[in-house]
Amino acid sequence: MFSMSAIVEVQNLTKQYGDLTAVNGISFGVNRGICFGLLGPNGAGKTTTIEMMEGLIQPTSGEIAFFGRALDKEALKQIGIQFQSTALQDYLTVNETLELFSSFYPEPADKDEVMSLCDLHEIADRRHQKLSGGQKQRLLLALALINDPQILFLDEPTTGLDPHARRNFWDLISDIKKRGKTIILTTHYMDEAEYLCDEIVIMDQGNIIAQDTPQKLLTDHFSGAIMRLPIANLGDIAISDIGRPFGEHHVDIDAADVEQVISDLLSRGIKLEGLQVKSANLDDLFIKLTGHQLQETSETEAGESI
């Protein structure tokens, strides 16, 4: 029942915690050598999904297959994992931590090579408690790579990093992808998904609400550009008449033909002061699909992330 092209296949995966359905019967396949993204706000069920795939959480129902087989300890040797937050044993240096994890696997990758790839040689003798956010993420990534895995799981790898460190991390992941590894990552940054992912699944409240390549999703749902106008400009005209709200102060209009929309607005007496014209991104797609904003949701639901 599993297709042969997919390296990982998920079928009707469900996880319930009591009354709460964290993941609601989702299915998708991941092809070899791509970067696959699970997108959504905190609490959407991304981490629960990825941890079920990693074998850490027992699904309530559904099936997961690696290389056409069910997940077992053998398959664990083929996957590398970076958690959202991982504490490591205290008082160990970067080098010692890598050595420790290296010894867990029968055929580990070359430690020096992994260290070079993740740029760790300079900090090899530093204790990992003293690393900066970016350095720590690079160490965790190196740990995920130490068994030379075919599939790499990254759970929100750049959360909490500054823009510069994020950029570096993205380049690093692109490098790894070039080596033929399959990458499965979760993120709530839409720009990250656009930059890195070949295919994405957008999740909200345990369900998949969209699934395709980022480009395809955008061209399917948006034509032309998005025009963003201050609500104050509308006067008496209702928001729903011309577009959809964006935050409290703006309205978004999908414009297939920008000139046409502008002349329409002018003919209805709407001022164009403060008008922005931009191409649609995944953020806009998410808002369009769910009716709520990504960041807004992540703030209100941050406390109940699963």
Next chain:
Amino acid sequence: MRQFYRRFSAILKARNLEFFRDRSSLGWSILFPVLLLAGFALVFSGDGKSQYKVGVVNKTSEVSEFSQTKFVEFVSYKSEQNALDKLRQHRLDLLVNYQSKTYWLNESSPNGYFMEQILLSKINAKDWKKDSVDGRQIRYVDWVLPGILGMNMMFSCLFGVGYVIVRYRKNMVLKRLNATPVTAFEFLTAQIVSRLFIVMFLSSAVFIGCNWMFDFYMLGSYFDLFLIGVLGAFSLISLGLLIASRSRSEELTGGLLNMATWPMMILSGVWFSLEGSPEFIRQVAYFLPLTHLVEGARAVMTEGAGLMELSHHIAVLVTMTLVFLGLGTVLFRWEGDGR
């Protein structure tokens, strides 16, 4: 098998590095027992007893003049051997046998000399035979040493294993390990061996250091003492594993660990002997691993007990270890609270 050894030794090494690099807790686990011992040696440096004690074997009904001496406590013994042991340890000042008309004293005891003078003034010396034993006095510090070292081992084993595993579970070190091919058996074995090594290494260091300062009373063999130490530590580590097998709350585990350590601190004979305590207390104490560790070690040191005499303590400790370890392994979860 080679895989097992590789993983096991890697976790073992990492855990040992972690412990020995944590200077504050390392320092404390050495300093604490030494300070306690030094404190006791200081407080109990005086002899502590003002009364003279004379042992009597084969007490006759006739009232001898000597036994009327004021301010002397006369203790009756059935076994001469038993009484002689007490005399060697200075727990008696003089031992008298009225039937065989023999008396014994410990040449190194000043009190023995005074008692002998009093005895000689009351009896006809020609009819009596004098014999002597030697043996050093057992100070309180000699007696309390196995208790303090045992207590220190208990804290180190229970908190060092129980607390650390719960901390690992809470901050997801365990979760990360579970995502590797490492098995629970490999992880737990490494934790046990690491803690066993740490505890025995530190206890031996403290013992050797303090022995150099206090010159402890030691009748038995160091091997037997070490063996009892290893078995005791193993049973306490197993108890720590059992307590930490599931919880991910440091507060709850801290409470449970305290619940396990406090009865042992009070009832296991760390500070005072259980000989005179009520039967039910002794029965409770029997089920505490520390009791057997402390009593066993004390028997080796102050009575020179060998493995035969210790066999009962050894059997109890081994049984406890197997039970705790079995339950702890079966109940163990990488992630806590049934998640």
